[in-house]
Amino acid sequence: MVLVSPSILKDKISGHALLEQALRLLERSREVQAYLAMANVMAVQRLLYNDHGPVHSRIVAGAALQILDLMLEGGFLPSIVRDGVGDEEDSRLVVMMGAYLHDVGNAVHREYHYVTGVALAARFLPKMLIEIYQDPQKAYKLVPEILHCIISHDEDIMALSLEAGIVKVADGVDMAEGRARMPYKQGKYDIHALSALAIREVEIVKGQSGDRPVRIVVDMDNEAGIFQIEEVLGKKIKSSSIARYVEVEALRRGEPFKVIRF
Secondary structure, three states: OOOOOHHHHHHOOOOOOHHHHHHHHHHOHHHHHHHHHHHHHHHHOOOOOOOOOOHHHHHHHHHHHHHHHHHHHHHOOHHHOOOOOOOHHHHHHHHHHHHHHHHHHHHHHOOOHHHHHHHHHHHHHHHHHHHHHHHHHHHHHHHHHHHHHHHHHOOOOOOOOOOHHHHHHHHOOOOOOOOOOHHHOOOOOOHOOOOOHOEEEEEEEOOOOOOOEEEEEEOOOOOOHHHHHHHHHHHHHHOOOOHHHHEEEEEOOOEEEEEOOO
């Protein structure tokens, strides 16, 4: 059982030297951190949207690795392994980096941010991956896999790899109340803010049946949280290509309320 929070990323990469190195490079990159800071200027300060900056990046990256672990435990083969692009650890790296970088395009504009995100990330990813792998050919093969995760996180674009589908679902699970507090304090009182404020916590756990290895448990204060589950998380699950392996359990103050399959 893993609670969706900023702390899960470092727990999930512990013991994975490749991922630890990649996260160090991302968090020490002035370019990456500037883009994430500007993503919040655009999204939070100018549009009164929820957090899209470095905290959101860490939460989504950790959640994505948890989902990947559950899929691997369920016997699923990562697309990168299946298609001969790399091994399981390469798949983990693609998931983590794709999740961490998925929202950098918000630094330019919210509209088409999944496209501008690809344009920005393509500037620094080759150099970063060559430093990690010391193998340009391997690096250049994994760059488009990470870019695919970024562009596919938009709900209207179908993910074509297991890795991209995982990143998309992980993006949707960051919906707890803390993410909505800043826009709410600035005067945003629409259904998006109110439904997010109704979410107490989110956990990612092993599914109760073998055919659905991932179960997302969402504890709500009230029924307003259903909007967040169906209109935000649900839309991402539907175009993730892994919808049939995921189910969502909604709780109301810790008590069973509804199980949703998309």
